[in-house]
Amino acid sequence: MAVENLAFLIPLLPALAFVLTFFFGKKLPSGGAIIPIAAIATSFVLSLLITLRLLANPGEVVTQSYNWFAMFNIGILVDPLAAVMLTMVTFVSLLIHIYSLGYMSHDKAQSRYFAETAFFTASMLGLILSDNILQLFVCWELVGVCSYLLIGFWFHKPSAATAAKKAFLTTRIGDVMFLAGIVILFSDLFKIFNGAVPDGVYILRFDTIFVHIPEIAAINANIFGMEVSHITLITLLFFGGAVGKSGQFPLHVWLPDAMEGPTTVSALIHAATMVTAGVYLVARTFPMFMAAPSSLMIVAYLGAFTAIFAATMGIVMNDLKRVLAYSTISQLGYMMLGLGVGATIGAEAVGISLFHLVNHAFFKALLFLCAGSVIHAVGTHDMRQLGGVAKVMPITAATMLAASLALAGIGIPGTSIGTSGFFSKDAIIENAYLFGETTGSWIPYALSIAAALLTSLYIFRLLFMTFYGKPRTDYGGHESPASMTVPLSILALLALFFGGLTSKTFNTFVSDTFVNNFVNMDISALASLGGYQLAEHAGHEPMLILWMPLIVAVAGFLIAFLVYGLKIVNMDRLVSRNNPIYKLLYNRYYQNSIFTNFFSVKVIYEGFAFAGRAIDRGFDWIVSWFADLILETGESLRQFQTGAVQNYATVVIAGVSLLVILITVVMEVL
Amino acid sequence: MIPIVAYLALSAVIFSIGLYGLMTQRSGIRILMCVELMLNAANLNLVAFSSYNGDLTGQVFALFSIALAACEAAIGFAILMSIYRMKDTINLDTINILRW
């Protein structure tokens, strides 16, 4: 039995696990956790086998397709891009499930937790495997629902319920844009086929879409006086969806609030998997982005901006998980930037962005799980109350250090020595430099370097405040059980060594993902449609540029060490309410006030909704007015019934006379 | 011979007087008397035409009409008596039970 025929089991087994755990989990120990763990482990083995097979023959991808309804299909596509994502997602999900055994052991609703995480994993795997954009959207939304359920897991807490709603609605804005993109794409393809889609050809399947890219690019839309190519419109709308799901500015506001859920949820969904769906979407539709003028530039700029924007807020947060949340937003910005520089390097951008995605999944999940371990032990999120935790929890501290080194990107340039984050982040920054050289725009590069500095700063700040120094309060605490520390250790090893071992093979493997027996695309040919100038990947940057990322990372480490480790500088004056910059950052640029309080509540709810109510009362009034009119007419006609016989007689006589006269006259006329 | 117009004119005048009385009088008895006037005016008309055209149909019709007038007057007065016994008045303006 060839393993590729079993690819459909990869999302199906966790879905079955969801159903079983939902109905029977309460009766089993640990809330039935064994079912999802077994299912995901099997999926992991399958994914790994398929990936190894693809490594051997990269051109032979796995595809299956069935009719769904009308001219849509459901189907599977496993190419290098999907394969690495599948393996990463199943592996990280498996580790987090094992970790959750210990973390959620005291919770009453364990079975619901494991059912929901199993469902989430199934949806995410379905998203990755989709061979058409509609199915991707279906799984995209399902993943969103799971996120809603898991963020609001402790739904009796009002803050959790609010955070879940905020997450769903903010990503919904992105989803509407994604849907709009699909609708326009469908309409264009429908017109290209003249309404008659041949049998066996499925509209909205990726091969059909990509084949017709040049035709779509030729259609122009007139928006507010500007001529915009449809392909740009569609890709920007898709990117809008990615902005929502991957927490890019301005739809990032849900991610920090999403920390209300259990930490394992944050690790699974908001570090490693769901938020990366946006990056995956752009990578999957990369041929369309290449053919669209300006789209990739916008992706690059927004990614770089988000990277620095989130990092600025990360350095002032006092909540462990908040810092990590902003760090996630920032790193996702890097991944988007990595895709955006495809304007210069073509299909390789998919490779370097995915590489950072996979590495980030490992070390960010590790960071969250360590934070969870700490919170589980000491019972508080606030870093100001911690300090010296390393003495009590050495394994957690060691793995956290490994993850921090990976996040900061510590390594020796020009060699194969370094943490995973070093290889992946450096690749992006180097290509940002190349982007600057080719297009003349240095903003992405400058922002990415600045963000690297801040990244190092905030993560080492977190490390020093939490793990080293003297305890600031009396918090008790103990090391976590093996079910929690073993996954930490595995992830730590990956965070340290995966990057160095696989960087060359990974990039070539994924970058060639669009050259295969299903979707055969020459990306560079599309670049001319998009008006991009591709450059050769040069390894000849000046030494300073090559070492710059390391320099800023070490600089950030030194600053954190001096301020938080040795406490040389007194931060009290800077960290006070009177410092306007601090206030701005701490209040997160007042986004909560602007988006939630002003826009959502005042403008939409109070403004539009009540206007609507007034209009509807107007309609009711019209109907009542009509009814009243009829009633009044009836009232006035009543007056004719005087009850006096003579009036009736008079009217009869008058009527008869009138009739006689009329008939005589009519007879005369006729 | 008296021209037929004279009879018709007389008939018309009597009918008009009866009509006017019917519409404006308050007393029930007067109204009934006006109805009699109108009926007799019609009879006059019928007999005049019958005489001038030599056709007896009109006079036969007039005899029927007189008989019917008598019946109707009897019933009318009987109703008026009942009203008087109930309401103690025959002023038809004040009897408007079927008012809206």
Next chain:
Amino acid sequence: MLPILSLIVLIPLIFAALTLLTKTKEQARSLALVATVAVLLLTVYMYFNFDSSIASNQFEELAQWVPSLGITYHLGVDGVSMPLILLNAIVLPLLILFTWNDERKSPNKFYACILATEGAVIGVFTALDFFLFYVFWELTLIPLFFMVSIWGGPNKHHAAIKFFIYTHVASLVMLLGIFGLYFASWDMTGVPSLDIPTLIAQFQYIESGIAKDMIFLALLFGFIVKIPSFPFHSWLPDAYTEAPTAGSVLFVMLKIGGYGLFKIMLPMLPFTASPNLMITILAVLGSVSIIYGAFLALSQKDLKRMVAYSSVSHMGYVTLGAAGLVSLSVSGAMFQQFSHGLIMSIMFMSCGVINNATGTRIINDLGGLAQKMPKLATIMLFTFMASLGLPGLTGFVAEVSVLAGSFVNLPVYVIIALLAIVITAAYHLWAFQRTMFGVYNEKLGTVFDINRYQTLSMGIIAILILYFGFNPSPVFDMMLTNSEHIISLMAVVGV
């Protein structure tokens, strides 16, 4: 050959009369259940013998009634009516089951009203003669009127009278349209006929453009008010809110407006004197309904009224899809009727349960119910997600078909509809969070979770929503056949 259609129309009506004679609640509900299950079995039999690949009427029954006036007894189903009959047949027994343990006055009259409505509605769906069509159309009003005014909420009389008179006036305008068509056809062919397929075919030969437009608009008015579409929707909030739970579900089953739109109006559309005007009217009404209903649902304080306005919003998709004139959008609109029927049934059932348990439907007075009523919370969340268009459930299939299909011809209107999606998600989630999540509001006292019958009935409908969401083909295929047939007629004229 069994006259199946006559059976499924007459059984509910006859059993309604029989139910009136019962003395106890147990007898009434059992009799009602027997009748509705009988209809279900017959409908399922009919479904499995239905050919999804032909667009013409099947299971036809034809008998002369009043030949001098052209009235016949003509029944038949096609891809437009079959799913709706199936919807009614499935939901009604579950509705009877849902009300199994409820206490109310005059249960015999109550169940009689339910059965009478079912019979009348199925009659509308199967009638192929305008006389029968109109009789059944008007017949639906009466049991619903009694339903609202006897067992309804605090403002029931006002709501019942408003509903009755409003839709009745619209039906009269529709009757004028029917007359116009009847007399015009009689003039042209010399033979009187009230047969629906015949009259629709004759419509194109009417010479006067004004006459055609007037007839079309008159008929359209009747259907538009029944759907209901903005701006003629004001009877809906009061009627749906004040009706008892069973009444609201029956209102949801009353899909005769949309049915008329697809069966009668769309085949006539290309032959009117100004088809583009008609398309614009439908598109405007549809897209404005969607967004207007959404904003109004957002501003409601009463849970059931919010659900009623969300119904207006969802039905906007039907009108918009019909105007899209692409086979995908038209079948998507038909599917939206099917999906809406299932989803709204559970929504209203949930509101009814909450009202009975806590005594209030005001959203701000509720809170934290999920802790006390976990089964209801699960089903309600599932339904809310279906209503806001979550993929994998029927709402999404309908929405994406309508939006994608309509965009081909009506881009601007689809964009307006897209804006409503976020608002839709907003009011659903806000209401759910406010009523189910958070801390339990102690002022509500003790509440019990839903009983076995309620769980069973709501659960089965939920499973159907899931099933048809993943596999819409069983009903979507026949809708697609008929919409392709309609569109092919349009192509002849070049609309």
